[in-house]
């Protein structure tokens with residue numbers, strides 16, 4: 001969209017070492033879609049321990065057929081089966097928000113849900129935010145406001161911010177702080193994160 005900043009290299013985009021940097025995650029594109037002809041309604045009923053089930057995950061607009069054990073989290077399915085490593089694993093127990101993705105537009109912690117439970121839902125990860133080579137306004141605002149240091153929390157912060165704005169929970173700094181409180185930043189970039197969310201909210205697209 002013409003009113004969105006173009007994706008372009010910044011100081012941060014060159015800091016790609018380790019694959020967990022912020023701009024790398026911000027700008028990462030989704031992997032090529034694995035075309036799947038039909039929706040799967042796999043069930044875990046009667047599945048032997050250790051056995052896998054075939055499921056279809058709809059991620060960033062594309063259907064992906066994957067084979068997972070019923071105990072596999074959505075986070076692990078995204079990262080390890082689909083190669084979408086923009087979503088980070090921090091605490092792996094629901095405390096840090098690094099793994100935040102959207103499911104049917106609602107923010108969820110992907111470490112706390114099973115992949116088999118999310119069939120048929122529209123999953124959006126940080127890789128799915130950019131459109132036609134243009135960053136999502138929240139991504140652009142994070143870069144403009146320098147709202148990250150190590151970047152590990154950044155994809156989760158961005159996904160949570162997209163949802164918070166869409167929910168109408170970004171009307172003031174205090175509101176942003178409250179509704180983003182499930183996303184922790186060990187680098188303590190909170191003032192810049194709040195500023196970035198405020199900017200993006202003013203632009204009107206979450």
Ligand code: FES
Pocket residue numbers: 088089090091092093094095096097098099100109110111112
């Ligand atoms: S990795 Fe999911 S909340 Fe920390």
Ligand code: FES
Pocket residue numbers: 147148149150151152153154184185186187188189
């Ligand atoms: S930027 Fe390092 S954890 Fe948030």
